Amino acid sequence: MSEILLNSKVIVYLLSEGILYTLSLIGFLVAIYLLKKWDFSSFSELQFRLEEIAYLIVTLITFIFLAKVGLIFYFIFTIDALSLQVPGAMCAAGVISANSYGLTLLAIKLFIIFGLLLWIFINYLDLEAKNYPYFKLKMALFLVVFLFLTIELTLDFLYFLNIDTNRPVSCCSTLYGQLEGANPLPFGLDIKTLLILFYSLYFVTIFSLFFRQYIINLIATALFLYISYYSVVYFFGTYIYELPTHKCPFCMFAKEYYYIGYLLWGTLFLGAFLMLINSLIALFLKKDIKLSSFAQLLITLFVIISTLYVAIYYFKNGVFL
Amino acid sequence: MRNSLYFYYLTLNLFKDKKKLISTILISSIIIFLLSSIFFIQDSIKASLKSTIKNQPDFIIQKNRGGRQVDLPLDWIDKISQIYGVTSITPRVYGRYYFEDKKKWALIIGVDFLEDISNKELEKIFKDINLKEFIKGSNMIVGSEVYSYLKSHFYNKDYNFLSPNGEFIKVKIYKVLPKELALNYGNVIITSLDLAKKILGVDEDKISDIAINVANKDEWANIEDKLNALFYDILVVSKDDIKRAYDNIFNFKGGIFLSLFLITLTTFMLILYQRYSLVNLDEKKEIAILRSLGWSVKDILKFKLFESLISAIFAFLIGVLSAYIFVFIFNAPILKDIFLGDSNLKNSVIFIRVVDFSTIATIFILFIIPFIASILIPVWKIAISSPKEALK
Numbered sequence: 001m002s003e004i005l006l007n008s009k010v011i012v013y014l015l016s017e018g019i020l021y022t023l024s025l026i027g028f029l030v031a032i033y034l035l036k037k038w039d040f041s042s043f044s045e046l047q048f049r050l051e052e053i054a055y056l057i058v059t060l061i062t063f064i065f066l067a068k069v070g071l072i073f074y075f076i077f078t079i080d081a082l083s084l085q086v087p088g089a090m091c092a093a094g095v096i097s098a099n100s101y102g103l104t105l106l107a108i109k110l111f112i113i114f115g116l117l118l119w120i121f122i123n124y125l126d127l128e129a130k131n132y133p134y135f136k137l138k139m140a141l142f143l144v145v146f147l148f149l150t151i152e153l154t155l156d157f158l159y160f161l162n163i164d165t166n167r168p169v170s171c172c173s174t175l176y177g178q179l180e181g182a183n184p185l186p187f188g189l190d191i192k193t194l195l196i197l198f199y200s201l202y203f204v205t206i207f208s209l210f211f212r213q214y215i216i217n218l219i220a221t222a223l224f225l226y227i228s229y230y231s232v233v234y235f236f237g238t239y240i241y242e243l244p245t246h247k248c249p250f251c252m253f254a255k256e257y258y259y260i261g262y263l264l265w266g267t268l269f270l271g272a273f274l275m276l277i278n279s280l281i282a283l284f285l286k287k288d289i290k291l292s293s294f295a296q297l298l299i300t301l302f303v304i305i306s307t308l309y310v311a312i313y314y315f316k317n318g319v320f321l
Numbered sequence: 322m323r324n325s326l327y328f329y330y331l332t333l334n335l336f337k338d339k340k341k342l343i344s345t346i347l348i349s350s351i352i353i354f355l356l357s358s359i360f361f362i363q364d365s366i367k368a369s370l371k372s373t374i375k376n377q378p379d380f381i382i383q384k385n386r387g388g389r390q391v392d393l394p395l396d397w398i399d400k401i402s403q404i405y406g407v408t409s410i411t412p413r414v415y416g417r418y419y420f421e422d423k424k425k426w427a428l429i430i431g432v433d434f435l436e437d438i439s440n441k442e443l444e445k446i447f448k449d450i451n452l453k454e455f456i457k458g459s460n461m462i463v464g465s466e467v468y469s470y471l472k473s474h475f476y477n478k479d480y481n482f483l484s485p486n487g488e489f490i491k492v493k494i495y496k497v498l499p500k501e502l503a504l505n506y507g508n509v510i511i512t513s514l515d516l517a518k519k520i521l522g523v524d525e526d527k528i529s530d531i532a533i534n535v536a537n538k539d540e541w542a543n544i545e546d547k548l549n550a551l552f553y554d555i556l557v558v559s560k561d562d563i564k565r566a567y568d569n570i571f572n573f574k575g576g577i578f579l580s581l582f583l584i585t586l587t588t589f590m591l592i593l594y595q596r597y598s599l600v601n602l603d604e605k606k607e608i609a610i611l612r613s614l615g616w617s618v619k620d621i622l623k624f625k626l627f628e629s630l631i632s633a634i635f636a637f638l639i640g641v642l643s644a645y646i647f648v649f650i651f652n653a654p655i656l657k658d659i660f661l662g663d664s665n666l667k668n669s670v671i672f673i674r675v676v677d678f679s680t681i682a683t684i685f686i687l688f689i690i691p692f693i694a695s696i697l698i699p700v701w702k703i704a705i706s707s708p709k710e711a712l713k
Contacts, residue, residue, distance in 0.1 A: 003569055006576025012683050016584065016690045023694055052705040055618050059626075059701055067690055076685060077679060084568065085398070127619070 003085065004163045009078040014156060016071055018143070020064050022154045027060040028146045030137050038139075040132055054135075058123055061142065065116040071261060072109050080253055088168035092250035093176070100167045101159040108152050114273050115145040121277055121289055171250035176233060181217055185230055198224075198231045202303050205275065207291045213281040224233065225272045227301070232264065236306040239313045244321040271298030331627060338628075345596060345629075346532040346636040351642025352589050353688055354647070356582065358656055358682045361648040363575045365672040366504070366660055367568070373505050374564050378411065378532035379541065382548060385556040392527040396551070401533060404547050408536045412528040414514055418482065420470070427467045429510045431517025441512070442505065456513050460495035468497045485522030492516065501671055504661075575658055584688075590695040597629070597699035600706070609708035621704040626693075629700065633692050637685065641694040649674045 004010055032059070033048055056186055057313040080094055086098055119141050121134060126134040176184070185194055195279035201224040208217040231251045239253050252261035275293035314320060330377035335342065355483070372553070384393035398410055432443065434452050446462065454460075461480075463471070471480055471494070482490045498506050519633060523529065535544050548557050608621055616624075649672055652708060657672075 003572065007572050007678075008363075008575045008579050008581075009683055011576060011579045011583075012687045017524075019690055019694045023697070026698070052618060055622060055705065057703045058619070059622055059697055063693055063697060067693075070686065081679070085565070085572070153671055240623065252467075283683070 002161060002163065004082065004160055005080075005163050007082065007085065008055055009074075009081055010160055013074060013078050014160065016067065016074075017153055017156050020067055020071075021149060023060050024064055024146055024149050026062075027057050027142065031142050031146075035136065035139050035239065038135060040135070042217060043128065049100040051132075056131065057139075058127075060201070061119055061123070064122060065113070068109070068113055068116065072113065073266075075106075075109065076250070076253055076262075077135065080250065083165070085165060086163060086169055087165070090171040090251075091248060091254060093172035093248050094169040095163070096250070097175060097273050098167075099159065099162045101155050102160065105155040105159050108148055108155065110269060112145060112148050112152060113269075114276070115148065117200055117273055118280065119145065121231060121291075122285070123279060125281070125285065125287055125289065172251060176249070183232065184253065186226075189230075191235055194227065194231055195225050199303075201227055202299065209275070209278075209296060212282075214283045217279045218276065218283070221272050221275045224299075225268070228268055228272075230307065232268075233276060236309055239309040239319050242313065242321075260305075264302065267302040267305070268299045271295050271302060275299065280293065330385060330622070335631065341596075342632050346592070346632050346639070349593060349633060349636035349688070349692065350640040350643070352585065353637055353684065354644045355585075356642035357641045357680075357684050358648050358685060359575065359578055359582075359659070360684060361573055361676065362657055362660055362672065364655055364675050364677055364680055365648070369504050369673050370567050370571075370674040370703055371564075374560060376569070377560055377563065378409075379534045379560050380503070380532070380544070380548070381529045381558045382531040382533065383556040384530075384552075384556070385554055390530075390556070391558060392523055392529060395528060395529070398531060401531065401548070402553060404538060404544060404551075406534050406535055406540050406544055409534045412514070413534045414517045414521065414523055414529045416517075416523075416529065417521060418472075418510070418614045425470060427464075427470075427508050427510050429512065429517050429520055431512055431514040431521075433514040445498045446498065446502075446511075452505055455495060459490065459492045460512070460515055460653065461492045461516075462496045462498060462511040463494055464498050464509040465500050465503050467510055473653075476657070482520045484520055492518055492520075494536050505669065515560055516696060531544055571660070578659060586691055590691050593692065593695040594699060598702070600703050604703070605710075606712065608703065608706065609712045612708040615710075618704050622701060626696075629696050630693075634691060638686060640688075641681065642682065645676070648672055 030053060034054060036230075037046065037050055039047060055304045076092055079102075080092040081262070082095045085161075086095050089098070096106065114316065119138060122134050122138045122141065122182055126132055126138055183190075202219055205219040205224050208220055224243060229249070233247055237247055237249065237252065238244050240257055241248075249260070249265075251262065253259060254261075272295075274291045278289060278291040278295055281287055310320070359446055374514055376539070382397070383390050383394075384397075385391070395412065398412060402410055412433055416429055417426040418429050419426045430443075432447075451461075459467060471477075476494075479491055480495045482492060492512065496507070517523070519523070535541055541561075544555050545559065548555060611621060611624075648656075653673060
């Protein structure tokens, strides 16, 4: 048995994921039953019963969503703690790249949170409307999310079972930093254009909402999320660590940097997810769920925090890195 | 105002269902108490080991023949001192001394007081000792457990060691180490280097092993290579190796405990499920009244979940607090033997108070997710129960 599996945090994490999956499995079976029998125009006793049963899924998904948000932080925290056990790793970056499943797992986790969040808002609209206009849509969405939950659980176990504590892994500076002159940024960007893109995309996302240009907002938010990742890793991160060569998306979760990573990545992803959901619903369901100002606030907060790190460094030292 | 009325009703309800809640809270807090105690003990031991390891020498060099450690010649010291970057070299003599019944043993450590002491914790112990007087006679400093063993065998002031070549060596107890050091120095006897050699039967020109310090941590790997190149039968153990080994031991023990604990947790979930599935007529009536007052299924669900969440959090607080008192104030009787269980001299460790946020978070997740997961379905069932039937 792998030593990793005896780490209490890993046991707790895997157990929680297992329990949540069992709940979602129950939800899945119920959802299929509902989809088969659902007929809103019918006045049969069965239909009334089904409407009550539907509450089970609402409750289950709300709980799964809340738990998943907590668990993604716990997951990052766990792999950060595992860096003591895996040779060569100095932060979560090394541990997550200990095998090929890690990064896929993290991406799927984020996607699931997005899916569940979208589900919760569609459900909200569905219950508001009294005649369940989006019932089939939300159940179909849940089936998709369930598929990803299955993949996630498989990857969870594959990932933790395959961490080899005898084989050294790379640390973050080898993974992100020293690339021997190769440009790590997409589309051949350099830092200056990256930053210009970062700030201009930020303004586009904010203003496109004011003018209700949802298609532009969707594209801009998706791009902003993508560009933000690179900006934080290759530019803002260096100011958090106050070291021009330290490029890592994970070290900022550590205590040494006051756990700022949780706030920084948290505001970015939550803000961007809410904005995407807001625009998606406005575009396809023609409904306003009044999330835009909250999403704008979160994204603005993210931009302000990142910028402040640079500004404070400049005020303290009089130079940029 | 509406909000406060809602919470007023919630608390009223909580007091009304006292009997039902108390059983849930009781069983939950026992579960949490057990869990937290284990985690607290584990964390505390890890923390004190960490602080000990910090004071350990960076490398320990041993001579290894056929997988067995053997004494190494003194002249290795000269050779090692020529490696650039090595700041201090300490020859060490130590070994287990088995008392008369050949079952209990103490660790004898010989210290060369003329050299630098590479172990920073030992350095602290010697600070308030008159070294001249200590070296002159045959004296020893003993750990608290050794002392209580000797005292129970009526050796109050000195002890007659039997050396491997049959002589008796009378050694006076010079000082007893404080109880706080019991985890690492409980069963230790510290003497001067020459005396330790005599008691353990080590040759004059030999030592057990060598401890060295290296100033620059980045050079550790380099120094290790150089040492390995110097001698053929050398075994170099670094501080990191020791740290990892200890970490693994305690992760292993904690992990085994937790894996077994899963069985308890499953039972706990089943009990909760049963408890929440049993609905008496009163409760059904109450829900029917609420439904007829205009509450929707969603409202009732929310209300019921709120109610159980409050009892869960209450149980969590009770469990964690009582575990804190049990471990850090009463020193965790019985439970600590899982981690420290040893047939040797009795270990009476005082746990240092360490409570990590991550530990609390781990306990919380391990408790709250199974808790809510097992009550969700019964609570939903109550919420959708038909009001018509209840009011009949």
